[in-house]
Every structure is written in C-alpha cells, then in structure tokens.
Amino acid sequence: MLLRRLSFHLRRYLSSSAASIRLPLDPDTVLRTLSLYSNDWQSALEFFHYASSPPSNFHHTPSTLSSTIDILGKHREFDQSRSLISSYASSFPSPSHLLPSFRSLFNRLAAAHLISDVLGAFDLASNLGLRDRSTFHLMIDALCDHGLVSEAENLCLRSESPPFSSLFPPDIKTYNMLLRGWVKLRAFGRCRDFWHEMDRDGIEKDIHSYSIYMNALSKGGKPWKALKLFKQMQQKNIEPDIVAYNTVIHATGYSKGVDSSIQLYQEMVDAGVEPNTATLNTIVKLFCVEGRFKEAYCIVSRMRRKHGCEPDVLTYHFFFQYLTRPQEIISLFEQMVQSGCRPRMDTYIILIKKFGRWGFMKPVFDIWSKMEKHGCSPDASAYNAIINALLQNGMVDMAREYDKEMVTKGLSAKPIIQSNGANKLNPLP
Numbered sequence: 001m002l003l004r005r006l007s008f009h010l011r012r013y014l015s016s017s018a019a020s021i022r023l024p025l026d027p028d029t030v031l032r033t034l035s036l037y038s039n040d041w042q043s044a045l046e047f048f049h050y051a052s053s054p055p056s057n058f059h060h061t062p063s064t065l066s067s068t069i070d071i072l073g074k075h076r077e078f079d080q081s082r083s084l085i086s087s088y089a090s091s092f093p094s095p096s097h098l099l100p101s102f103r104s105l106f107n108r109l110a111a112a113h114l115i116s117d118v119l120g121a122f123d124l125a126s127n128l129g130l131r132d133r134s135t136f137h138l139m140i141d142a143l144c145d146h147g148l149v150s151e152a153e154n155l156c157l158r159s160e161s162p163p164f165s166s167l168f169p170p171d172i173k174t175y176n177m178l179l180r181g182w183v184k185l186r187a188f189g190r191c192r193d194f195w196h197e198m199d200r201d202g203i204e205k206d207i208h209s210y211s212i213y214m215n216a217l218s219k220g221g222k223p224w225k226a227l228k229l230f231k232q233m234q235q236k237n238i239e240p241d242i243v244a245y246n247t248v249i250h251a252t253g254y255s256k257g258v259d260s261s262i263q264l265y266q267e268m269v270d271a272g273v274e275p276n277t278a279t280l281n282t283i284v285k286l287f288c289v290e291g292r293f294k295e296a297y298c299i300v301s302r303m304r305r306k307h308g309c310e311p312d313v314l315t316y317h318f319f320f321q322y323l324t325r326p327q328e329i330i331s332l333f334e335q336m337v338q339s340g341c342r343p344r345m346d347t348y349i350i351l352i353k354k355f356g357r358w359g360f361m362k363p364v365f366d367i368w369s370k371m372e373k374h375g376c377s378p379d380a381s382a383y384n385a386i387i388n389a390l391l392q393n394g395m396v397d398m399a400r401e402y403d404k405e406m407v408t409k410g411l412s413a414k415p416i417i418q419s420n421g422a423n424k425l426n427p428l429p
Contacts, residue, residue, distance in 0.1 A: 025051055025058040034067045039377045039409070041075040044068060045084075060088065066100035073108025078117060081105050082124060095129035102135060106142035115151055118143065136168045137177065144181025153178050175203050180212045188220035207233075211244045214251065223255035242268075246278050253286035261286055280309045281318065288322035313344050320350050326360055333367075337374070345376060349385045356389025364389050380411040 030051050037044035048068045052058050065088055072081045085101050092098065102125050109118045118139060125135045143152035155164045156174050168174075175198050182191040195213050198205060210233045217226040230248045233240065240248075245268040253261040261283060269275065280303045287296035296319070303309040316336045323329050333351065336343065348371045355363040368386055371378060383406040390399035 025056060027061045027064055030064045031067055034071065036375050036377065038071055039379055041071050041077055044071045062097045062100045066104045069101045070104040070108065073105060076112060078109065089128045098128060098130060099134065099138065103138050106139050107145065110142040110146040110148060115148065133168050136164065137173060140177050144177050147185055149178060149181035149185055152181060172203060172206055176208045176212060179209065183212060183216040188216055191216045207238055207241055207244055210238065211247050214247045218251035223251035226251035242273055242276055245273055246282055249279065250282045258286035258290055275303060275307050275309060277309050277312050280311065281314045284315055285318045288318045293323065313341055313347060316341065317347065317350060326358065326363065330363060343374065345379055345382060349382055352385045352389055356392055359393055361393055383411060
C-alpha cells in the first residue's frame with residue numbers, strides 16, 4: 001500500500017506545475033529515494049530521469065546510476081539497463097565510472113542464469129572502453145556468486161572462443177574467485193580438488209586463498225582441519241589478516257566452543273590485528289547458539305567500547321533468531337531502530353515468521369506497520385511470510401486480503417503447504 005501511495009504521489013507531482021520548483025538534491029537523497037522504489041522499476045526510472053532534468057543542477061553519480069541499473073535488473077528490464085548505461089557513458093570523465101553499473105548488470109544477468117547476455121554485457125563494456133581485467137573479474141565474480149562456477153571456470157581456464165584465457169591469463173585473484181565460487185555452491189569435494197589443482201598449475205596461494213579454503217573446511221563440517229590449515233599458513237610466514245582470523249574464530253567455536261574462540265580473539269588483538277564488526281558477529285552468534293545471551297550482550301558492549309565495533313543488522317539478526325522471550329525481542333528491535341541501524345527486509349521477515357510461529361499476531365501486525373512506516377516496501381518474501389503467519393493462526397480471510405494485495409502489485413505468490421501436502425491457500429484467480 002505504501003508503495004502504491006508513493007508511486008501515485010510521485011507521478012502526480014511530476015505531472016504538476018510544482019515539479020518546476022526544485023529542492024536541492026544530493027547523491028545520498030537520490031539513493032535513499034531510489035531505494036523506496038526497489039519494487040517499482042517504472043517509478044524508480046521516472047525519478048532517476050526527473051532528478052537530473054532541468055532546472056535541476058544535479059548530476060548522476062556512478063552510485064545513483066548503478067542503483068537504478070540494479071532495480072531495473074531486479075525486474076529483468078535488461079534492455080532498459082543496457083540502454084541507460086549506454087546513454088550515460090559520455091556523462092562521466094572516465095569509463096571506469098561505469099564499473100559499478102556493470103557490476104549490477106552482471107549480477108542481475110547471472111542471477112537470471114542468462115549466460116549469453118552476461119557475455120553480451122561484457123561486449124557492451126568493451127565497446128565503452130572497459131575491455132580490461134577489472135571488468136572481466138567483475139563478470140567472473142558475478143557468475144561465481146550465482147552458482148555458474150563451471151561456466152566461469154571454462155571462461156577463465158579453458159576458453160577458446162572468446163579467448164578470455166589468452167586475453168586475461170588467470171592470476172591468483174582469478175583462482176580465488178573460482179575457489180570461493182565452489183565454496184558458495186557448497187561443492188566441497190570440487191573445492192578440495194580445485195585447491196590441489198592450484199598447486200599443480202603453479203599458483204602461489206595468498207592469504208585470501210587460505211581464508212577461502214579454511215571457510216570451506218569449516219562449512220564442510222571439518223573445522224578442525226581449518227585450524228590445522230591456519231597453523232600451516234602461519235608456518236609458511238603468511239601473516240593472518242582480519243578475514244583469516246574471523247574464519248578460524250568461527251571454526252574454533254564450532255569445534256571447541258565459544259570459550260576457545262574468545263581465546264583466539266584475544267590472541268588476534270595481542271598480535272595487533274584490530275577486530276571488526278564481522279568478528280563481533282561471529283562471537284555473538286556463537287554465544288547465541290549456546291544460549292549465553294548475557295555474555296553476548298557483554299561482548300557487544302566490550303567491543304564497542306574498546307574497538308569501536310558497532311553492531312550492524314546481522315548482529316541483531318543473531319539475537320532475533322535465538323532469543324526466546326518475545327518482549328526481549330521487541331525491546332531489542334526498538335533499540336536497533338533508535339540506534340540508527342536500519343532494518344532490512346529480511347529483518348522484518350525473521351520477526352514476522354518468529355512471532356507468527358509463536359501465535360503472537362499483534363507483534364506481527366506492529367512489525368508490518370513499522371516496515372511500511374520506515375519506508376521499506378514489502379516484497380514477495382514479506383507477503384509470503386505474513387500470509388503464512390495468518391494461515392498458521394487460522395486467519396484465512398485476512399490472509400486472502402494480503403494475497404490479493406500481493407497479486408495486485410504483480411508479485412508472485414508462493415503456495416503455502418500443509419503437513420499433509422495440501423494447499424492451505426489456493427492462488428487467487
């Protein structure tokens with residue numbers, strides 16, 4: 001409903017004489033406004049053009065362009081995306097300013113598994129002066145991020161037409177991207193084989209390689225091997241950085257418990273490596289998994305005071321996922337908002353699902369209302385979460401109202417399945 005109201009008022013304003021009276025715009029304001037239309041590409045594009053149209057003195061930045069490309073790509077408006085990039089190519093002093101936009105385009109095309117279009121986007125980048133290793137790596141990274149690791153590996157190591165492997169001979173960064181891709185795909189056997197293949201190809205592994213493979217061992221259920229690899233890395237005089245420490249702190253927690261992770265954390269601090277918010281989140285999660293919430297709150301205060309590590313949205317997510325007292329969760333959510341930490345869409349979904357499971361519908365409606373109040377337009381996942389919560393609590397008529405609103409917005413409904421396999425809520429005609 002909020003999105004429809006915003007779209008209506010935007011279109012009415014743009015068509016009125018008041019649109020000639022401009023308030024000063026800055027990149028941050030434009031980015032925040034675009035974020036409100038992440039589920040409405042037409043309004044996002046309309047506002048994008050409005051922001052830089054006369055008499056405005058605003059000029060789009062690489063960030064505002066890439067944000068718009070991302071919104072268009074989210075809705076599979078790829079022709080619009082390519083056209084917009086091409087039209088703004090001459091607006092920037094260097095082709096490199098287009099890299100964020102191509103990153104967004106590569107990511108959305110790869111997410112849709114449109115491999116030929118990904119290659120076509122690389123050709124477009126080449127025509128605009130970006131036929132270089134940085135752009136190639138953006139493309140490979142996007143493919144790996146979205147499960148197309150075999151295709152990325154063929155392009156990097158075995159391609160003949162187009163001859164990417166000869167144009168951009170694979171370096172350690174290329175190999176690390178592919179290794180990380182196999183980890184993300186949870187293909188741990190292939191990850192192990194690729195790790196040894198790097199040795200056979202004469203690739204000298206760096207700190208990033210070790211961090212990625214330690215993460216693979218930990219996620220693959222072998223955290224003790226991650227600890228062993230960490231020691232081997234140190235024996236080779238490769239100094240661990242914050243990423244390596246965070247990875248092994250996580251592995252230590254799952255193999256030996258959070259108390260051992262705290263010891264390693266102290267060792268890291270003594271070695272002069274400053275912890276970051278990812279360190280905080282790793283330790284908070286380990287405490288929460290063990291149900292030691294008081295100590296989790298203490299570590300948040302301690303790391304904020306000593307190292308300036310502010311909790312982020314993931315920190316709050318770990319508390320929300322494991323806390324068992326409804327009022328404590330509600331209070332923590334209020335504290336999150338008041339601290340300036342902006343909830344994400346999945347924040348609201350976590351809370352809606354949790355309260356719905358417990359049968360507490362008042363907090364569900366409060367969370368939904370606050371989501372709209374905070375300018376966060378509900379997507380398909382949010383609608384499916386509240387519909388599921390309503391069905392779980394026997395509120396079928398209200399669930400149908402939300403389902404109708406969802407379909408009106410053009411969002412896809414996800415069938416809700418009972419334990420006996422029957423649909424609780426049939427899709428509306």
